[in-house]
Amino acid sequence: MSLKLAYMGIEATDLKAWRTFASVIGFHIEEADDALLFRLDEKARRIIVRRSSEDDYAYCGWDAGSSEAYAARIDRLRAGGVEVTEGDAFGARERAVEGYATFVDPNGFRQEIAYGIQEAKTPFKSEFMKDGFSTGDGGFGHILVKVADYRASEAFALRFLDGKISDHIDLGQGAGRTEMVFIHMNERHHSVAFFEGAIPASKKIHHFMVETPTFEDVGRAYDRVNAAGIPIGVSIGQHSNDRELSFYCVTPSGFWLEVGAGGVRIDDATWSAGAYDSVSSWGHKFGGAK
């Protein structure tokens, strides 16, 4: 069974700022001891923001699909020499899963494999996103990670997570050199992407992405983010490879959130990996609209 991005964990110094941020974006917000728990859809949990002395990405979790597939995936990782540590009951409760296990890829990108992803017991509730975010078979979104050696993370994702290459982007050589790989595990154009090069990223991830049902949702979120004074990382625009119409804003923990709609869905029977020399076909100005 193909993997789906099920959840993501964040370390945060300022839960109040995250609460405000989440309400502007339109997440369903639940409170816990020293944590905020966000829903995007009918699943009990998608984003876990835990109080910490740090502001950073903590982990993401792949839905294995079943307890058998979970056990098989752990066996495969261990057989390949990857250290895997099973999580405890507290961690499983916080993630709203039956069980989970953590590992890192060759660049130290921390990930988890999980099973028994719980459905929520109450309806999704959000002032701005009445029908929730676009998830389903594509998982909750995607994550972009800056790494020292993107080929090592690419090889790991292909070998152990059954990832397939969606496309590569090469932004030229010299001082501005940036090379990126986009990897899919399901119909979503990419669940994870890795890059090395000139684009700055001071946190463990560059950004994570959530997808809305309509382009209008993206535009309205853009207006709300601007009205709330949340810094824009990249103005509204459209990506060259996955065709996602999106903008990026700065989360309270320093990495960015991309809010987008209209991303390509991949059918492996007909897909062939592409190569691009730009990330966007229009818009997407760094530092906001100019």
Ligand SMILES: [Fe+2]
């Ligand atoms: Fe993205």
